[in-house]
Amino acid sequence: MKSLSKRGGLVSLISVLIAIALWEFFGREVDPIFASYPSAIAHAAYDLVASGELLEAFLQSMQALVVGYVSAAVIGIILGLILGRYRLAESGLGVYVYAADSTPLIALIPLFVLWLGLGFSVKVLIIFVLAVSPIVMNTWAGVKSVPRTLLELGDAFVASDSAVMRKIILPATLPYIMTGLRLAVGRSIIAMVVAEFFTSISGLGGVILAAGEGLETAKMFVPVILLMVLGLSLTHLVSWLEHKVAPWQKDTTGSNH
Amino acid sequence: MSANNVKVRIKDVVKTFETKVNGKATTLRALNGVSLDIMEGEFVAFTGRSGCGKTTMLRVIMGLQQATSGTVEVDGKVVTKCGYDRGMVFQHADLLPWRNALENIEFGLELKGVAPAERRATAQRMLELVGLEHSAHSRPDQLSGGMKQRVGIARAFAIDPEVMLMDEPYGALDPHTRETMQIELSTLHQKTGKTIVFVTHDIEEAMLLADRVVIFSPKGVIHEVVKINLPRSAAERMEMADSEEYIKKRMHIWKTLKMINDPNCLETPKSLEEAA
Numbered sequence: 001m002k003s004l005s006k007r008g009g010l011v012s013l014i015s016v017l018i019a020i021a022l023w024e025f026f027g028r029e030v031d032p033i034f035a036s037y038p039s040a041i042a043h044a045a046y047d048l049v050a051s052g053e054l055l056e057a058f059l060q061s062m063q064a065l066v067v068g069y070v071s072a073a074v075i076g077i078i079l080g081l082i083l084g085r086y087r088l089a090e091s092g093l094g095v096y097v098y099a100a101d102s103t104p105l106i107a108l109i110p111l112f113v114l115w116l117g118l119g120f121s122v123k124v125l126i127i128f129v130l131a132v133s134p135i136v137m138n139t140w141a142g143v144k145s146v147p148r149t150l151l152e153l154g155d156a157f158v159a160s161d162s163a164v165m166r167k168i169i170l171p172a173t174l175p176y177i178m179t180g181l182r183l184a185v186g187r188s189i190i191a192m193v194v195a196e197f198f199t200s201i202s203g204l205g206g207v208i209l210a211a212g213e214g215l216e217t218a219k220m221f222v223p224v225i226l227l228m229v230l231g232l233s234l235t236h237l238v239s240w241l242e243h244k245v246a247p248w249q250k251d252t253t254g255s256n257h
Numbered sequence: 258m259s260a261n262n263v264k265v266r267i268k269d270v271v272k273t274f275e276t277k278v279n280g281k282a283t284t285l286r287a288l289n290g291v292s293l294d295i296m297e298g299e300f301v302a303f304t305g306r307s308g309c310g311k312t313t314m315l316r317v318i319m320g321l322q323q324a325t326s327g328t329v330e331v332d333g334k335v336v337t338k339c340g341y342d343r344g345m346v347f348q349h350a351d352l353l354p355w356r357n358a359l360e361n362i363e364f365g366l367e368l369k370g371v372a373p374a375e376r377r378a379t380a381q382r383m384l385e386l387v388g389l390e391h392s393a394h395s396r397p398d399q400l401s402g403g404m405k406q407r408v409g410i411a412r413a414f415a416i417d418p419e420v421m422l423m424d425e426p427y428g429a430l431d432p433h434t435r436e437t438m439q440i441e442l443s444t445l446h447q448k449t450g451k452t453i454v455f456v457t458h459d460i461e462e463a464m465l466l467a468d469r470v471v472i473f474s475p476k477g478v479i480h481e482v483v484k485i486n487l488p489r490s491a492a493e494r495m496e497m498a499d500s501e502e503y504i505k506k507r508m509h510i511w512k513t514l515k516m517i518n519d520p521n522c523l524e525t526p527k528s529l530e531e532a533a
Contacts (some may be wrong), residue, residue: 025293069438131507155321155363156345167364171355248354248398 033215040218041225048222053207057223061192061203064120068127069188075128076135076184077177082138084143085169099142101133106191109198123192130191135180142176143169175249178242185234189227196198258417262297264452265318265420270327272313272477287313289477290327295420295454295467300446300489302463303456304510304516305473305480311456312424314473318454319345319422331420341369343419346426350409352397359384359393383411386445403434410442414449423452427462436495439465443491460514464507465491472510474517481528482509 025181027037036044069187082089083097109126116122146169154164196205204223213219272288288310295301301310316322318329320339329336332345333342344365352361353470370380384390387407397405406426413421443466446453457463463470467485474480486502487494497503509529516526 068443110442147351149347149349150353152321153347153364156319156339156347157368158341159368163368167367168353171353174355242409246355248396 013203033217036218036221041221043220044216045222045225048087048207048219054222054226057202057207058202058226061196061205064123064127064195065188067185067190068124068191071124071133072128072184072188073135073181074147076132076180077139079132080136080139080163080177080180081143081169081173083140084173085165094140097133097136105129105133109194120197122197122228123203126195126198127188127191131188134183134187135177138176138180138183139173142173144146145176146172165210175242175246178238178245182235182238182242185238186231189231189234193227263294263452264297264299264332265293265295266328266330266333267291267293267295267314267318268328268330270314270317270324270329272310272317272322273325274384287477288317288324291477292327293471293479293482295452297452298450300453300455300466300468302467302470303454303473304458304460304463304470305514306458306475309473310476310477311471311473312478315422315424315454315456318420321345341365341416341417341494342418344413344421346406346409346413346423348425348428350397350402350405350426351409352405352412354397357394357396358389358400358404361397361408362415365412369416371407377384379415380411384408386414387411387441401434402430403438406430406438407441410445414445414451419452420473421451423453423455425456425458428458435462440491440495442466443455443489446517447489460507460510463510464503465494472513472517480517480526481513483529 024038027035029038032040045054074200079093079097083094106126108129112122112125112129123228129218150168150172151164154168159167190249192203193208196203197209199206205229207223208220211217211223270288270291271286274285274287276283276285291310291314293301301461303314305311313322317324318331318336320336320343323337331340336343353364356364359377359380362383363376366376366379381390381393384393387410389404389407392400392404395404397408400408409426412425427438430438439462442453446466455463455466464485468489470483470485472480472483481505485506486499487497494503506529513526
């Protein structure tokens with residue numbers, strides 16, 4: 001098994017190297033305004049790093065991302081637990097969560113800008129709004145899927161309401177919460193870039209937009225690639241955490257295999 | 258065993274369920290007036306076919322379900338909800354998958370409010386009692402079916418209940434493991450002197466373990482209570498499977514179950530006393 005996965009990794013690496021080589025070869029034939037190629041992008045990346053522009057933009061983006069994502073996680077988990085546990089909350093509030101999950105909330109960005117202007121807080125709000133729904137939905141579904149027998153175990157040992165929540169529901173729901181958190185990573189990165197396009201003054205999205213308008217295509221690719229690396233790393237990090245916190249759930253959360 | 262002390266008194270318990278059959282609201286009568294006294298230290302087996310109410314009766318004693326009418330008293334106190342005077346062993350052990358064996362045993366002690374150091378010590382002792390001291394740190398997914406059920410039993414014994422309620426705990430185990438577990442339970446029973454109510458659909462199991470076998474009829478009533486006059490140790494009883502008492506009682510329970518569950522049978526089976 002191990003040598004097989006090693007070989008799989010080697011095949012992936014070769015595939016990527018070939019793709020980069022082909023891109024380099026054919027990319028040079030194309031007008032540099034319409035496309036770019038790896039060595040030009042590397043060159044642009046060097047300039048962006050050397051000038052400190054990339055780091056500044058990255059930090060600006062990350063600030064909004066972290067604040068938006070973490071608040072989405074905290075509020076999403078709490079809301080999901082309440083919706084799953086209390087039937088009254090589910091009947092009263094569930095319908096709004098469903099509605100919000102099905103609406104393309106990106107459409108509300110102009111309204112958010114109207115409320116909060118073009119600063120940091122509007123970025124955070126947009127990231128929050130897009131990241132929160134997979135977390136709520138997964139946590140909610142997780143609570144609903146806690147086996148009845150485990151809840152009965154709580155009854156049999158005379159567990160209080162809060163003990164049932166802490167000792168049974170929360171740990172049983174953890175794998176679902178982690179899935180929600182993983183899905184939210186991708187969505188919050190998209191939200192971050194979209195927010196920066198709208199506010200267009202800062203962050204990696206700002207760099208992309210400025211480079212695009214200045215017809216500096218190679219430069220534009222640098223933050224895009226950085227975002228890809230960021231998305232992959234964060235998703236892997238959460239996947240790794242997912243297995244770390246719920247090692248008993250080997251089969252149901254095997255997404256990174 | 259103080260033979261004259263009633264531990265559990267079941268009085269005229271009726272339990273109905275509202276369900277829908279083909280879209281029509283129907284009342285199902287799971288228990289139809291059950292009365293029984295269970296003595297302190299006694300091992301009573303509830304047996305009968307599926308749907309006869311034996312498990313429902315156990316759950317009513319536990320307080321997981323409320324009787325529609327009638328009462329259950331434990332030590333003279335009417336049962337209204339679950340309490341630490343009763344311990345439950347579930348059919349599929351129902352361990353918490355994120356806790357290891359030791360932590361699973363501690364679960365009830367935590368809820369009972371036992372201090373951490375004492376909790377750990379008690380859990381450790383219980384683990385030894387069921388012979389799992391080497392698997393203290395194994396999670397349920399690393400334990401076999403028999404080991405899981407041993408942890409379930411240790412968890413119930415850990416809170417030191419007066420009455421142990423066991424719902425077909427060995428039903429899912431292979432015959433070999435089951436036999437070992439039956440002997441262990443019998444030893445545990447004699448060591449602790451707990452009152453045990455044990456639901457089983459396996460006549461052999463009831464014969465090996467019980468002081469009295471309670472036969473539930475499909476109508477949700479007790480059809481007959483059969484006293485088993487054999488030594489209490491299951492290991493000894495296994496050796497006596499060819500004795501007259503064993504064969505006679507086993508045959509009687511089997512025939513009775515067969516007759517009361519046969520819809521075409523008009524004759525009510527005679528109880529042992531009537532037959533004598």
